[in-house]
Amino acid sequence: MRIIRLSFFLIFLIGISPRLTAQQLVQIKDGEGIDLGLYLEYFIDESNSLKVEEATGQTYETSNAKILNLANLPFNVWIRFDLQSQTKDEIYLTVDNALLEEIEVYSITDGEIDKTFEGGALRPFHERSIQSENFLMKLPITEGMTSSIYLKVNSKFPLLLPMDIATPPALSKNYQEHNLFWGLYAGTLLFAFLYNLFVFFSVREKRYLYYILYILGSVIFYMGLQGYSFQYLWPNHPILNIRLGFLISLTNIIITIFSMSFLRITKKSKVMYYFGVGTIVAYTLIGIINFTPAYSLGLGLAQLLSLITCIYFITVAVISFFRGIQSAKYYLIGWTIFLVLVSVYILTINGVITGNFFTTHSIFIGHMSEVLLLSFALADQINILKKENETNQKRIILQLEENEKLQLKVTQELEEKVIQRTAEVVREKNEAEYQRKRSDELLLNILPAETAEELKNTGKAKAKHISEVTVIFADIQDFTKLSENLSPSDLVKEINECFSVFDKIMEKYNVEKIKTIGDSYMAAGGLPKPNKTHAKDVINAALEIQEYLLEYKKKKLLKGENPFEMRIGIHTGPVVAGIVGIKKFAYDIWGDTVNLASRMESSGEIGKVNISEATYNHVKDDFNCIYRGKIEAKNKGDIDMYFVEKK
Template sequence: MKLIKTILSLVLFFAAISFSMAQSLIKIGDNEGVTLGPQLEYYVDSTNSLAIEDVQSLSFERSNAKILNLENLSFDAWVRFDLERQTEEEIYLTLDNALLEELVVYIISDGVVTNHFEGSFLKPFKNRLIQSENFQFKLPIASGSRSSIYLKVHSKFPLLLPIEVSTYKVFSQNNQEHNLFWGLYAGTILFAFLYNLFVYFSIREKRYLYYLLYILGSVIFYMGLQGYSFQFLWPNHPILNIRLGFLICITNIIITVFTMNFLRITKKQKVIYYIGVGTIIAYGLISIMNFTPAYPVGLGLAQLLSLITCIYFIVVAVISYFRGIQSAKYYLIGWSIFLVLVVVYILTLNGVISGNFFTTHSIFIGHMSEVLLLSFALADQINILKKENEQNQKKIIAQLEENEKLQLKVNLELEEKVLQRTAEVVKQKNEAEYQRKRSDELLLNILPAETAEELKNTGKAKAKLISEVTVIFADIQDFTHLSESMSPSDLVKEINECFSAFDKIMGKYNVEKIKTIGDSYMAAGGLPVPNQTHARDVVKAGLEIQEYLASYKERKLANGESPFEMRIGIHTGPVVAGIVGIKKFAYDIWGDTVNLASRMESSGEIGRVNISEATYNYVKEDFKCTYRGKIEAKNKGMIDMYFVERL
């Protein structure tokens, strides 16, 4: 009997040693952080009924992956690890999965079980211990002691569990890097959205509206996958978190409609047209499932159909490119990159590819690339819109001519039959007036009133030669270097601030702004109505711009920021003025005077107003000018130039 007891004791002793050796102890010292993967153990509760007291005695499986991935799991999962605190710093646990329907955190220290946290994405955001889009906790473990951490998790979304334990310093640094990536993502999408919004308001083309709606819907969905939508958009309505499948469906309906419009898929292309229509209908049906208890199935179907839709877009882009739609190449590249990265993401969620920062963020990187490339594709189609606009203009002129003929007919009938057919003539006249009004309103939508009147009266709008005009050019120095050191939104903000100030100055001196060309600003005095003070007015405006930029520079330097600095050039001479454009016409000027004004700018110096001899002869009695001598101007030879001194 003693022998049997001795053998049993030895077996239990070695079993305990083996069990303790199987469990990896995680030690956290000063300024340390550990990404848990192989150190984790997990147990799948197929009954969905086990409590913490039950699972402590069960045998857990060891994770072999860098990031624990339990894929699509319909049961509760228990995850555990042992932790020893070897620092006086506070330690934190981060679980980088925002889509958990249930999360319970237990801490076992000296045999005492503490329920540290219970929560999920189905509870109000304010209930979280740390207000973060992910689940983050401060672990109340005494310095020098060991504790066992148990996590009970459940989700109908793929169960990818990146877990990290770190001291406060590393925790803060990781959060900054995490937020830096998402700041880059948000900035890229915001830039694409604002750019296309500006284009939409400029040309009122509906495909831009579809694309804007797609960007808006997709960014809410992708930010929803990371918990940002919950944190910032609907923190008090957690039920919306399980409606992400509905958002996928609506977003894909919009992008499918956009694709068919952008690539000009009509009923003539029967197969791909009806596949597109069928896809839209399928998304509509799946979206309804997301409001039923079967929403996990709807989510899975939405994800699967999204992958098929990507392939459909690529096939359609190839077909459209060979049909002669050149801008389809950007569409093809964008969706091909997106498809590859989506496949990487899906394979990661399903455990085929090991999880790391790139693979778990690949879908978001792909989305950024796809959004930017589709923006290029839309910009490429502006040339197509120009041709369509020219055709529309011809139709408008033809309609005007037809209306004039109809009006003449009505007037003749009124003179001949005023007594016999008064009622009929009045009816015809009213109809003619209605048609003319419609044509006038349509014409005024794309032309200025004076140009529209000229077009109606003569059938065309003529360019005009103005013999004396003073043209000013202003250009930002070293713009390429400055743009590389600034975010897109800050760059646009700075340019807008400066050019808005220039607009006010031009208005003050009765100088007509012509256009901006990238980082250049162009204006002219003496048009569209000629005057005798154009040279003096433009020089005053140029000096005031430099005064404004000097003040602006002091302000920026005081704030430790890099300011814009500009050269300004002015030349006087004849120009041809008229209208150009693609959707709404723009007033513009042409001629050698414009080229010489540009050479004055490029031959000038930062902070100075450089004028030609032609302009000098107009303003020499009003301003103090310094002769610079003959200076080589590109393609213009040696030209006399002067600096205008500030009074």
């Protein structure tokens, strides 16, 4: 009896040991501040309905990063950590994500639950007990107490959650560092704004106005990500917090117009010009989405299109630089830096890169660099434009002189070319007639006669849905290994020998060869003209191929050579048949029937013909069919399969 009790006790300890060891106790002392990332545990409430009493009994996962990053989730997330106070100081919890739409904080001490904080980005700013751009709250814990802290958060924006606890001295230090960075950011952007505003009033150039508006819009957006715009610009209108996607769309429209003007992208550069116009239209549509319930999708699309736009800007800058626009070098450097750092930021908020101070602030660092470098580019362009005007005047004069000389030379050359061209036209006419006859022959060689005739008469061939065909796939076993022992010419010779025999067998049984793909051979019965014997025809062809390969194997082995061996798979069902492409026409078939036929081949065996249940139902009275059972096929689940033999 004691042994049984001891066994149950050991099992109990093993069962609870993960919960005992997974959660680390956070101990905070006088003057300390602690980053909570590695101490956190989280649970994703997919029901979005759990209360704190229910959340405490769930199984939590442990964070393995200094900054907890759950990317985009449509569910409530419960986060917890255990805290012991070893200080007489007050303890403050900071959650540095200003776009959390809902956040609730609970402290549980000796089984008693205390709701410490309730708020979110969709509530007026004045409701916050501590007026901070992020979520800052005082925890009701005194010296010697040990409490479990639970947070419930929800947002349609990425759940990047830098969290820390701190005593007032540490909190003050953290805010000094935090405010130092944002002071540097705001100061840099303010300098660039005022500088370009001064230049605009001096030269009255539209591109400076576009750039000033871009700086203004981007600053409001980026400060909005951190909560400053909410705190200082629209504290009583929290709904604007979820419209940041519209702001980034508007800002990107302005910078696109600026870039096209700055880099002189006109309709002459068709691809670059219309791509730019296309991005403006796309941003307009995304901006509209941000006023719908799918605003989080709008922000995500805006971020994705921002990356594409950055690449577009860099590409256009490179082209413009090599076209002689020297000021494009600053533009190129600025946007390259920005693209790299924006990519780091987006990968961070989507959980690909581990979050730290640099990665979570990389977009703002990149924005500062880009704004400064574009300001240099604008300043440099004024001087460059003056020099370009002088150079262009000289070039025009020289060009006029060269044109006069060229005109005389071209007139003489044109007369000679007329004579030559007349003779060429006669030769080309004869060649065209020969090529027409040759193309007719080639067309009949690669397309079914019915399809070839339709293509010649109408210039196109319509794709057709054929309700029932039988598709065959044959594949050489260990082709790579066999090919290593053959020279390229011998390898092609062997494949050609086998596939030529296959072609004759297919023709014998009225089966249409579709194509060869490397060492695979594909054909289909019942097309282009449907018939009722397609399944039987294809299986007869398949069995004859295996008979040929058996004789072929014997001959190869007598010579001491390695023969080709094949798996053959067959499936019956509907397909769409037609011509692919506008060059190198190829008659092909599509549909799940083709995929299943391929799975029949890959699930078969050497020397066997493996068929599906659909094919079996057509030929079960004509052949011996051996049921293999349900065989798992890649991406198709378990499928009934049969080996087929002659009666």
